[in-house]
Amino acid sequence: MAVTKATIRAVNALTGRWAGVVDEGSVFSAAGVWPLLAFFADGATGPARKELAEALGVPAGEAAPAARELLATMASMRGLDTALGLWTKRTLELREAWEAGLPAEAHGALTADPVADQQALNAWAAKRTGGLIERMPVVLTDETEMVLASALTLRTKWLRPFDEVPLYSPHWPGRTDPTLLGLRRRTLLLDRIGVADTPDGHLTELKVFGTDGIDVHLLLGEEQMTPGQVLGAGVGLLAGRHPVVPGTMLPYGDVGPGLRVEKVRSMTPDPPTLDVMTAAFGVTAEHDLLAHHELFGLTTARDTDEGHFPGISALPLAIGSARQSAMAEFGAKGFRASAVTAFAPVGAGAVPHLRWTTTRLTARFDRPFGFLALHRHSRLVLAAGWVTEPKPFH
Numbered sequence: 001m002a003v004t005k006a007t008i009r010a011v012n013a014l015t016g017r018w019a020g021v022v023d024e025g026s027v028f029s030a031a032g033v034w035p036l037l038a039f040f041a042d043g044a045t046g047p048a049r050k051e052l053a054e055a056l057g058v059p060a061g062e063a064a065p066a067a068r069e070l071l072a073t074m075a076s077m078r079g080l081d082t083a084l085g086l087w088t089k090r091t092l093e094l095r096e097a098w099e100a101g102l103p104a105e106a107h108g109a110l111t112a113d114p115v116a117d118q119q120a121l122n123a124w125a126a127k128r129t130g131g132l133i134e135r136m137p138v139v140l141t142d143e144t145e146m147v148l149a150s151a152l153t154l155r156t157k158w159l160r161p162f163d164e165v166p167l168y169s170p171h172w173p174g175r176t177d178p179t180l181l182g183l184r185r186r187t188l189l190l191d192r193i194g195v196a197d198t199p200d201g202h203l204t205e206l207k208v209f210g211t212d213g214i215d216v217h218l219l220l221g222e223e224q225m226t227p228g229q230v231l232g233a234g235v236g237l238l239a240g241r242h243p244v245v246p247g248t249m250l251p252y253g254d255v256g257p258g259l260r261v262e263k264v265r266s267m268t269p270d271p272p273t274l275d276v277m278t279a280a281f282g283v284t285a286e287h288d289l290l291a292h293h294e295l296f297g298l299t300t301a302r303d304t305d306e307g308h309f310p311g312i313s314a315l316p317l318a319i320g321s322a323r324q325s326a327m328a329e330f331g332a333k334g335f336r337a338s339a340v341t342a343f344a345p346v347g348a349g350a351v352p353h354l355r356w357t358t359t360r361l362t363a364r365f366d367r368p369f370g371f372l373a374l375h376r377h378s379r380l381v382l383a384a385g386w387v388t389e390p391k392p393f394h
Contacts, residue, residue, distance in 0.1 A: 003073040007066045008380045010034070010057035010369035012235050013380045015372075019231035021292055025368075026049065026227075026285045027328040027385035029339035031074065032152045033289065035084070036343050037296060038067035040319070042320050043098050043311030049301040055297025064101050074152070077375055079212030080382065081153045087121070088146040098312050110147065114140045121147065125325075125340045129153045132338035133241040137286065137323035143346040145317060152342050154373060154382050156210030157334035160185060166330050166393045167279055171367035173388070175289035180366075181280040181391040183332055193363055195256030198242045200229040204256040205237060205244065206276060206363060206377075208335075213377055216335050218278060219370040220257045226388040230370045238372070238379045247274060249359050258364045272359035279365060281389035282329040289322035298322060312345075320346030328385055330371070337373055337394040 014030040022028070029385070034056065041052035042064035053060040074082045087108040088094065110117050121136035128151035138147055167182025196203045201222035208216045217237075221230035236242050245255075252261050293299045296321055301308050307316025321344035328337035373383040 003069045003378065003380070004066070005312060007058065007070055008378055009065075009239065011070065012238060012379070012381050014055070014058050016232045016235035017295055019235070019370075019384060020228035021247045021295065022227045022231065022386050024227075025283055025386055025388035027283045027337065027339075027383060028285060028287060028324065029229055029326055029337070029341070029383045031070075031380060031382050032150045032326075032339040032341040033296065035071055036148055036150055036160060036341060037252065038063035039101070040309065040312075041297075042101065042232075042300065043095070043309040044205070045308065045310050046300070048308035051300055055295065068101065069339040074377070074380075077156055077213070079156050079210070079214045080375070081128070081130075081151075083151040084144065085124055085128075085149045087117070092145045092315055094313050095311055099230065108325065110144065113318075114142070121149070121342075124149070125151060128245065129338040129340060132327055133325050133340045134335070135325065136342055137325040138342040138344045139321040139323070140330060140344065141320065141346065143348075144320060145313075145315065145347055146345050148343045148345075150240050151339070152382065153336070153338040154213055154214055155192040155336040156214035158186065159209045159211065162332040164280070167277060167366060169279070169366035173368075177392055179393045181393045183278050183280050185276050187274050188271055189321055190272055192231050193247040193274055193361065194244040195250065195259060196233065196237055196242045196244045198229075198233040198236065200233060200258050201225045203230065203233045203237075203242075204259045204363065205234065206278070209376070210335060213375060214335075214360070214382075215328065215374055215376050217372045217374065218365055219368075219372065220365050220367075220390040222257050223367070227368075227370060231372070231384055231386065234370060234372050234384075235381065238374070238381070248363070257368065260362050262360060262362070264296060266362045270358045272361070274361040274363065276363045277366065279387070280331050280388045281390045282327070283383075283385055283387060283389065284327040285325075287326070289324065290319070291364065296322070304346060307348060308317070309345065316348050317345040318348045320344050326383065328371070328373070328383055335373060339383065
C-alpha cells in the first residue's frame with residue numbers, strides 16, 4: 001500500500017504552512033501531525049469536519065485511508081521508525097468502524113490515576129523514540145477521555161562524513177562566543193548545491209545525502225527573508241515551483257546567499273570542487289498546536305460546549321490538548337530527529353608555485369538557516385526546522 005503523490009503534497013503543504021508561524025529556532029514534523037488530524041477528520045461532523053479537511057488538503061471521507069497509506073509507507077522506510085498509540089478510558093465506547101481503522105496493537109487504557117497514566121504514556125514515548133523524546137506531550141485532566149499519539153524517529157549516516165573544524169562566525173544574533181563547531185567537506189559533486197529564485201528572494205540549497213534514502217537539505221536565504229519564507233521556499237523546491245540553477249551551471253561571482261564561485265590557482269589540473277562549511281546543531285522544541293488552531297483545522301474542534309466527533313464515539317468529544325515535542329541533531333557523521341505528537345480529546349601554510357587554474361564553489365552556512373529532512377524517493381518531508389543555536393566549538 002503506497003502513499004499517493006497527492007498525500008505527500010498535502011503533508012508537505014502543511015509543513016510549508018507550519019513554517020510560516022516559525023520565528024525562532026525550532027524543529028517540527030507535519031508528518032507526525034497529519035495522520036492524527038486525518039483520523040479525527042474521519043470521525044468528525046459539521047464545521048469541525050470541514051476545517052480539518054481544509055487543513056489536511058484532502059476530503060474528510062478520504063482522510064483515514066490516506067493516513068493508513070502514509071503510516072504504512074513510513075513504516076517501510078529504512079532509517080525511519082514510526083508508531084501510533086491510542087489510549088481510552090474504559091467507560092469510553094468507540095465506534096467499531098473508526099477503531100478498526102487503527103492498528104489493533106495500538107489500543108491501551110487510561111485509568112483513574114493521572115500520575116500513573118502520565119508515566120505509562122511517557123514510557124511509550126521514550127520507548128518508541130529510543131529515548132530521544134522522554135515525555136508524552138499531553139495535558140491529562142479528569143476530563144481526558146482518550147489520547148491519540150504518533151511517534152516518528154529518523155536516523156541516517158552521511159554517505160561522506162564531514163570534518164569537524166572551528167567555524168568563526170559573528171552572524172548569529174545574541175551569541176557571545178563566535179567560534180562554533182564547524183563541519184567542512186569538499187566534493188567534486190557540484191550538483192549537490194544550487195540557487196533558486198523565489199518570490200521572497202534567492203535561496204541556496206545544499207543536499208546532504210544520507211544512507212537509507214534519508215537526506216537533509218540545508219537552506220540559506222537572503223538576510224531579509226524570514227524563517228517561514230526560507231522553509232516555505234524549500235518546500236516549494238521539492239514541488240518544482242521555483243527554478244533552481246545547479247552548481248554545475250552557476251556563473252562566477254557571489255551567486256547566491258553564502259555561495260561564491262571563483263577561479264583559483266592550483267598545483268595540479270584539478271576538476272572543479274565544492275567546499276562546504278556549515279555549523280553542527282542540535283535543536284528541540286515544544287509546540288502547542290491549539291495555539292495555532294486555525295492552521296491545523298482545530299478551531300471548532302476545541303469548543304467543549306458540544307461534541308464534534310460522533311464517528312469516533314457516541315460520547316460528545318472535543319479536543320482538549322494537542323501538542324508535539326520534537327528534536328533534531330546534525331553532526332559530522334549523520335543526522336537524527338524525533339517527534340511525538342499527542343491529541344487528548346476531552347468530554348466535550350607556505351604558498352607554492354601554482355601553474356593551473358580550476359573552479360571552486362565555496363558555500364558557508366554561517367548564519368541562521370533552515371533544514372528539511374526528507375525521504376529521497378518520495379520527497380516526503382519528515383522533519384523541518386530553523387537553526388539559531390549552533391553548537392559551540394570545544
